[in-house]
Amino acid sequence: MSKHHREHNWAPALASLNEDELSNKDLELSQSVVSQSAVSQSAVSQSDSWLNLIKSGVSIADDHTHMLSVVNFVHELNLQLAQKGRDLIYQPTADDLVVKAKASGVSHMLEVGCEYPDWEPTISFAKSHSDCVRAAIAIHPNEAVLHGHRGTTGPDGLPVVYKPYHDIPFDEAMQHLRSLIISNPEEIVAIGETGLDYFRTGEPSRFAQREAFRDHISLAKELNMPLQIHDREAHSDVIEILLKDGAPEMTVFHSYSGDACIAAILRENGWFASFSGTIGYKGNEDLRESARIIGLNHITVETDAPYLTPMPYRGRPNAPYMVPYTLETLSQVLDISLSKAAKVTRENTEKIYGF
Template sequence: MSRDRRRAEPPPPPEPVGRLIDAHTHLDACGAVDADDVRVILDRAQAVGVEAVVTIADDLDSARWAAAAADWDPRVYAAVALHPTRANALTDDARAELERLAAGERVVAIGETGMDLYWPGRLDGCATPAEQRDAFAWHIDLAKRTGKPLMIHNRDADAAVLDVLAAEGAPEVVIFHCFSSGAEMARTCVEAGWLLSLSGTVSFRNARELREAAALIPASQLLVETDAPFLTPHPFRGAPNESYCLPYTVRALSELVGRPAAELARETWENASRIYGIRR
């Protein structure tokens, strides 16, 4: 068997580290189509202690799907929004539908929204920075009106994201999903009282700035996520990711910050339960 073939195989199930909530995953992108697929993925996750997941929308079709999936399985919750790169699809009809979906009881966040300055000019049809700013502002307002957490995607856009949040006024609860910035941005977010969610990237040896920033996050402002099927933690980088892989990230974070994995699991479970209103 070739090296590439081995890397493409799913990682083996990790040893549990305690109760966990995957604060950000994409069940549809993991291959789930219907309720049976969702149940299989959640059964795999629950077998290693991942008791609940928040599945995230990045376009209108996935927003509809995520809201439906949250009704298929009690371990699934949803977030709805248009991804920054798709902000140019935020028509009046899209706004109306997102507002309708966001009102759902099992839709627990508005996201992922924010700014992505990496893809404009690289990806055909990508929303411009101006379109992204307008859509981000609208999603901020939606989060305020619904009283739900705002889940931010930030790629190469620290200053732009902070500028929009300052101009619009941040909602009560702000989550930086897959936080990947350095120590300066981490300090700014921590001082503002925002939550930082860490993914498998914190296990990457070349993510030096992120690994330095991770040590600055207080226990009460920390979440963990997979962002599956992306960002599979070391040593399985390049293999397909799924919610059951979350304990690998928690163990990597434990080694990095010098704290017990079980303690990190308990703290992040409590934080996710509190901000998403998850009771299990």
């Protein structure tokens, strides 16, 4: 296997049950990497610890993932690899990702659809895996300003690109969102992701983005739904709006990115932080300190797949089976057992979403 192939290929699971009973396709997600990797004694110990826990019935939940997007992400990655004459990586289906996650101790997954055309496929996917998948839907903050063609280029410099469904005015899209949530109470357990993104959206569009955030807050409170927040380089405005408008009872900062000051505000208000693989990235001590401040009783874990893959596999495709790595990092940060971290984060997910 070439170095470039290893750099893009699927990472191994931290541990997995009954791998001899999994399909050959599913095994390709891990064996091709495991066979080529020199695993340290520490990593073996961590793997054994998690394996023993899941054998005893311990499980965790992925608080925020995009499995349907993972499939498209890998397809695009393989197109790029083919153009460069490199080996392709295994192309899973979303169903394959569920199987792999369950074998790796991830019993429940919250699939997030935050663009208009994604909502119904997200709901259908949750229905097809009713034992382990639930849905959250919303209009992503960067999408909110595209509806009605109100977007402007942000600091990231990417051009504004409108798609046909962006012709639908924001208010009309919100009405459809509300209707879908009301019509699918078993599948949809949260509104998200919504919030503010000042990296992707320019200053002239930010008022519209803030108003869209407020509309989602209002809807979550009307329907008594948990709210998942996307907060990118907009901490102060996100906090200000939540405090001014009144946050829903269950408010979750997905892929938490704040510092110690923001963490103290979350703790004071009883809001939750969901940590992704970024908690283990070099230089992210603010995130690790935030976890200590917020405390385990208000923390969940997530992948935000297909991105934010945990260390030491940053840069490879992400999927729910990888969330145990983030749990393992969290247990080290909080200086608690892996068992306790699994138990409490799983209980927090059940408390927030009811599954």
